[in-house]
Amino acid sequence: MARLVLRGVKKRFKTTDVLHGIDLEIGDREFVVFVGPSGCGKSTLLRLIAGLDPITEGEFFLNEQRMNDVAPSKRGIAMVFQSYALYPHMDVYENMAFGARLMGLDKTEVEARIAEASRMLRLDELLKRKPRELSGGQRQRVAIGRALVRKPEVFLLDEPLSNLDAALRSDVRLEIARLHRSIGGTMIYVTHDQVEAMTLADRIVVMNLGRIEQVGSPRELYETPANTFVATFIGSPKMALIDVIRQGDRVGIADGGSIGLSNMPDAGDRLKIGLRPDALTISPDMDSEGFSASVVYTEYLGDNAYAYARLADGTLISVRTPPTSSMNRMRPCGCRSSSQRHISFPPKMVGD
Numbered sequence: 096m097a098r099l100v101l102r103g104v105k106k107r108f109k110t111t112d113v114l115h116g117i118d119l120e121i122g123d124r125e126f127v128v129f130v131g132p133s134g135c136g137k138s139t140l141l142r143l144i145a146g147l148d149p150i151t152e153g154e155f156f157l158n159e160q161r162m163n164d165v166a167p168s169k170r171g172i173a174m175v176f177q178s179y180a181l182y183p184h185m186d187v188y189e190n191m192a193f194g195a196r197l198m199g200l201d202k203t204e205v206e207a208r209i210a211e212a213s214r215m216l217r218l219d220e221l222l223k224r225k226p227r228e229l230s231g232g233q234r235q236r237v238a239i240g241r242a243l244v245r246k247p248e249v250f251l252l253d254e255p256l257s258n259l260d261a262a263l264r265s266d267v268r269l270e271i272a273r274l275h276r277s278i279g280g281t282m283i284y285v286t287h288d289q290v291e292a293m294t295l296a297d298r299i300v301v302m303n304l305g306r307i308e309q310v311g312s313p314r315e316l317y318e319t320p321a322n323t324f325v326a327t328f329i330g331s332p333k334m335a336l337i338d339v340i341r342q343g344d345r346v347g348i349a350d351g352g353s354i355g356l357s358n359m360p361d362a363g364d365r366l367k368i369g370l371r372p373d374a375l376t377i378s379p380d381m382d383s384e385g386f387s388a389s390v391v392y393t394e395y396l397g398d399n400a401y402a403y404a405r406l407a408d409g410t411l412i413s414v415r416t417p418p419t420s421s422m423n424r425m426r427p428c429g430c431r432s433s434s435q436r437h438i439s440f441p442p443k444m445v446g447d
């Protein structure tokens with residue numbers, strides 16, 4: 096059982112305020128992912144929870160117990176770092192045993208826990224190797240194993256996959272998801288990677304400039320973002336925001352010069368709307384509801400492709416296109432001969 100509550104948590108380094116009052120509750124067995132731009136305070140928040148840095152103001156409770164002044168080793172919390180932080184002179188077994196012995200566990204218990212962790216993480220064959228004899232993915236599995244043998248109530252993982260190549264990333268990501276299901280602990284995970292956040296999280300915490308912008312399930316954040324920051328942060332390629340004029344059911348692009356819908360209203364409410372790449376299609380039918388834009392480059396990703404197009408006011412929008420589309424044979428990024436295309440307008444508006 097591990098329930099975390101943060102109330103008004105602030106962090107100041109000398110004269111710099113980094114966290115401005117974080118309120119957050121994390122339920123038992125939840126998998127929560129912190130995302131946000133570089134420097135927004137994700138790792139700092141994780142370090143406060145681990146007890147590696149003191150909280151300047153506010154309170155942190157674990158299972159109703161106030162933890163502000165509890166030593167890191169007494170919190171029942173284990174942290175896995177991006178850099179693995181393994182002891183280079185110890186083999187895999189010793190690396191995993193070290194922390195467990197410090198907890199005062201007897202030899203039999205340490206052996207049993209290492210056997211269990213190495214089976215779960217498929218480390219049995221590697222127990223006698225030194226860290227330098229392991230691949231990046233294997234090292235990260237050892238770092239996770241070392242946390243696991245301590246049987247913590249809470250796992251903190253700070254960008255654990257960012258040193259791994261794409262194939263390993265997805266392998267270890269699946270392993271972490273499996274691990275969470277089988278051990279059922281509470282996990283808090285920091286990442287820059289949208290795929291990791293969307294696939295692993297029960298809930299995502301979106302942070303910006305030391306504050307929480309929104310907390311919700313991946314679907315909630317994608318479909319009902321609370322504000323334009325979250326709307327443009329979640330989703331890749333990102334949502335384009337454009338100014339429109341709405342009059343009844345009709346919508347036109349404001350300040351769009353020659354660009355507009357067929358029956359563009361000349362007066363009405365001014366709104367900001369978000370266009371996701373998957374809500375738009377490039378249409379051969381110039382009469383369909385939509386607008387024209389100049390395709391400036393395309394990205395071919397094998398199973399998918401994106402066309403990037405510029406509106407008259409300079410806004411760049413992206414449109415998901417089938418990979419077989421003739422759009423993808425156009426000249427790549429920066430080509431001067433951009434081509435004017437008709438883009439169908441989405442039926443649904445998001446955000447305001």
Ligand SMILES: Nc1ncnc2c1ncn2[C@@H]1O[C@H](COP(=O)(O)OP(=O)(O)OP(=O)(O)O)[C@@H](O)[C@H]1O
Nearest residue numbers: 108111113131132133134135136137138139140287
């Ligand atoms: N020990 C420290 N002393 C002074 N400032 C610090 C210290 N640690 C972090 N900071 C500052 O606090 C802010 C938040 O840093 P933090 O590492 O938490 O961001 P982050 O969101 O994890 O960033 P990234 O995604 O780049 O890892 C940054 O401006 C950073 O420079």
